[in-house]
Amino acid sequence: MIPIQTNDLLGQLDALDHLSILRRIGEIADSIQLEAYVVGGFVRDVFLQRTGQDIDIVCVGDGMLLAQAVAQHLDNVPVTLFKRFGTAMLTWQGLSIEFVGARKESYTADSRNPAVAAGTLLEDQTRRDFTINTMAVCLNQARYGLLLDPFQGYQDLVDGLIRTPCDPYITFSDDPLRIIRAIRFATQLNFRIGEETWNALVSARNRLAIVAQERIAEELHKIVAAHKPSYGFKLLFEAKVLSRILPELEKLSDKEEIEGYSHKDNFIHTLEVLDNVAHHSSKLWLRWAALFHDIAKPLTKKFDPITGFSFHGHENLGAKMLPYLFRRMRFPTNKEILGYVQKLVRLHLRPIALAQEVTDTAIRRLLYEVGEDLADLFLLCRADITSKNKSKVQQYLANFDRVEARVAEVEQRDQMRNFQPIITGEVIMQAFGLRPSPQVGFIKEAVKEAILEGKIKNSYEEAFRYMLMIGEQYGLQLPKH
Structure with a gap:
C-alpha cells in the first residue's frame, strides 16, 4: 500500500465530490475567525486512498461554536453537543463529522481518562497516539489543503511504521489501550512497530489492568476482522499481552515431546485456521469460532506411550468454556452469537469424522444439530485441515469433498436442515x-x-x-x- 504523494493531497480531497463539505467548513470557519483542520484517521486514510465516513475537525477555539455554525449553514441539520467534553457531532450525507477544540491532556496513574484543557494545534497533535494519526490539513481558504505534519506521519506511512509522536513509555503508560491499538493498526495496515515503540509497549503491558474490558474487546474485534488477523495475534503473543487478555489462547502454544512423540503447536495451527477462514469469509463470529475451536486442547491433553498425544473431548469442553469466556471478555452472550460460536466449536470435528464412515444416520444428526449454519461449519472444517505436507492436505480435502457431496444428497432427500420434531x-x-x-x-x-x-x-x-x-x-x- 503506497500512499499518494503529499503534493497530490489537495487534488485527492477535491476529487472526492462528497467532501466538498470540507471547503464549506473552511469557509464557515473563516467567517467566524477560527482556524479549522481535518485531522487524524481521515487524513491518514486519504493518503492510503481508503474511503472513510468519519471526519474529525479540530479548530483552535470553540469546536461547538463551529459545529453549530456549520449545522445552520447545512439547512439546520441536527447537531449533538457534548458540553462536558467540549465536542459536537453532526451527520451529513452519510458522513459523521465531529468537531472539537484543540486541546492538551494530562493523566494520573490510576486512569486512562485525561484531564483536558484548551491547547494549540501542535499540542493537540502531540497528544495523539501514533504519528500516522497526527497529520492535520488546514481547511481555511488561505491555506486550504496545507499539510501540517510535525511528527513525520506521512513518512511513517511510506515506511509502513507504527510509532508514537512523543516518548512511547509515557504514551503507553498514560493510555495503555494504545498498546493494543498499536498492534491493531499494524495488523490492519500490515505495518511494523518501531523498535522503541515496541519496547515501551511490552514494558507497559501490566498497565492494561486499568483499561475497561469493553474497550479491549473493540480492538480485538478489529484485529480479528483484518485481512490477515494472525499477524495481530502473533504480535499480542510476542508482546506477552495475549497472556493477560486471552490466556486460554496463549496456552495453546505449549508444545511437548515425550518418548519421541510430539504434537503440533496448537497456537500456530489456530492462527493458520483463522487466516484460512478469513480468506473466505468476513463473518466476525465465524472468525472467532476459528480462534476458539481448539481452546480446550491444553485441558484435555493426554499422553499414551503407545499412541502418543490425544485431545479427546476438546470440542465439547471448548463449547462449555465459552459462556464464561464471553462474559469475561464482554462479548455478546445471546443465542445468536454465543450459541452460534458454541455450535461451531462443538461440531467442528463431526464432519471430518464422517470421512471415515459416512452413514445417513450420522449425516441426519449433523444436519439436525447444525441447522442453518452448515456452510459455516464446513468452511471451518476445511480451514482446520492444515499441514506442511501439501499432498496430505489435498488428500484430506478430497475426502471432505466426498463428505460434502453425501451430506448434500441426504439433505435434499430427507430435508433435515431445518428439521424440528413434527410431533410436539x-x-x-x-x-x-x-x-x-x-x-x-x-x-x-x-x-x-x-x-x-x-x-x-x-x-x-x-x-x-x-x-x-x-x-x-x-x-x-x-x-x-
Missing part, C-alpha cells in the same frame, strides 16, 4: 389426554430419534403412527369420544 409435546398431550410430564418428553424424544435413525420418514403421518406405537408401550391409548 402439545400433540402428544392432546392425543393421549396427558398433562405435562416426563412421559411426554420420553415419547417426543423417541419419535425424534426414529426420524434421525431413518426408521420413519420426516412426515406427520408416519411420525403420528410411531407416536401411537410408543404410547402403547407406555400403556397409553387415544381417549374415546
Whole structure:
C-alpha cells in the first residue's frame, strides 16, 4: 500500500465530490475567525486512498461554536453537543463529522481518562497516539489543503511504521489501550512497530489492568476482522499481552515431546485456521469460532506411550468454556452469537469424522444439530485441515469433498436442515389426554430419534403412527369420544 504523494493531497480531497463539505467548513470557519483542520484517521486514510465516513475537525477555539455554525449553514441539520467534553457531532450525507477544540491532556496513574484543557494545534497533535494519526490539513481558504505534519506521519506511512509522536513509555503508560491499538493498526495496515515503540509497549503491558474490558474487546474485534488477523495475534503473543487478555489462547502454544512423540503447536495451527477462514469469509463470529475451536486442547491433553498425544473431548469442553469466556471478555452472550460460536466449536470435528464412515444416520444428526449454519461449519472444517505436507492436505480435502457431496444428497432427500420434531409435546398431550410430564418428553424424544435413525420418514403421518406405537408401550391409548 503506497500512499499518494503529499503534493497530490489537495487534488485527492477535491476529487472526492462528497467532501466538498470540507471547503464549506473552511469557509464557515473563516467567517467566524477560527482556524479549522481535518485531522487524524481521515487524513491518514486519504493518503492510503481508503474511503472513510468519519471526519474529525479540530479548530483552535470553540469546536461547538463551529459545529453549530456549520449545522445552520447545512439547512439546520441536527447537531449533538457534548458540553462536558467540549465536542459536537453532526451527520451529513452519510458522513459523521465531529468537531472539537484543540486541546492538551494530562493523566494520573490510576486512569486512562485525561484531564483536558484548551491547547494549540501542535499540542493537540502531540497528544495523539501514533504519528500516522497526527497529520492535520488546514481547511481555511488561505491555506486550504496545507499539510501540517510535525511528527513525520506521512513518512511513517511510506515506511509502513507504527510509532508514537512523543516518548512511547509515557504514551503507553498514560493510555495503555494504545498498546493494543498499536498492534491493531499494524495488523490492519500490515505495518511494523518501531523498535522503541515496541519496547515501551511490552514494558507497559501490566498497565492494561486499568483499561475497561469493553474497550479491549473493540480492538480485538478489529484485529480479528483484518485481512490477515494472525499477524495481530502473533504480535499480542510476542508482546506477552495475549497472556493477560486471552490466556486460554496463549496456552495453546505449549508444545511437548515425550518418548519421541510430539504434537503440533496448537497456537500456530489456530492462527493458520483463522487466516484460512478469513480468506473466505468476513463473518466476525465465524472468525472467532476459528480462534476458539481448539481452546480446550491444553485441558484435555493426554499422553499414551503407545499412541502418543490425544485431545479427546476438546470440542465439547471448548463449547462449555465459552459462556464464561464471553462474559469475561464482554462479548455478546445471546443465542445468536454465543450459541452460534458454541455450535461451531462443538461440531467442528463431526464432519471430518464422517470421512471415515459416512452413514445417513450420522449425516441426519449433523444436519439436525447444525441447522442453518452448515456452510459455516464446513468452511471451518476445511480451514482446520492444515499441514506442511501439501499432498496430505489435498488428500484430506478430497475426502471432505466426498463428505460434502453425501451430506448434500441426504439433505435434499430427507430435508433435515431445518428439521424440528413434527410431533410436539402439545400433540402428544392432546392425543393421549396427558398433562405435562416426563412421559411426554420420553415419547417426543423417541419419535425424534426414529426420524434421525431413518426408521420413519420426516412426515406427520408416519411420525403420528410411531407416536401411537410408543404410547402403547407406555400403556397409553387415544381417549374415546
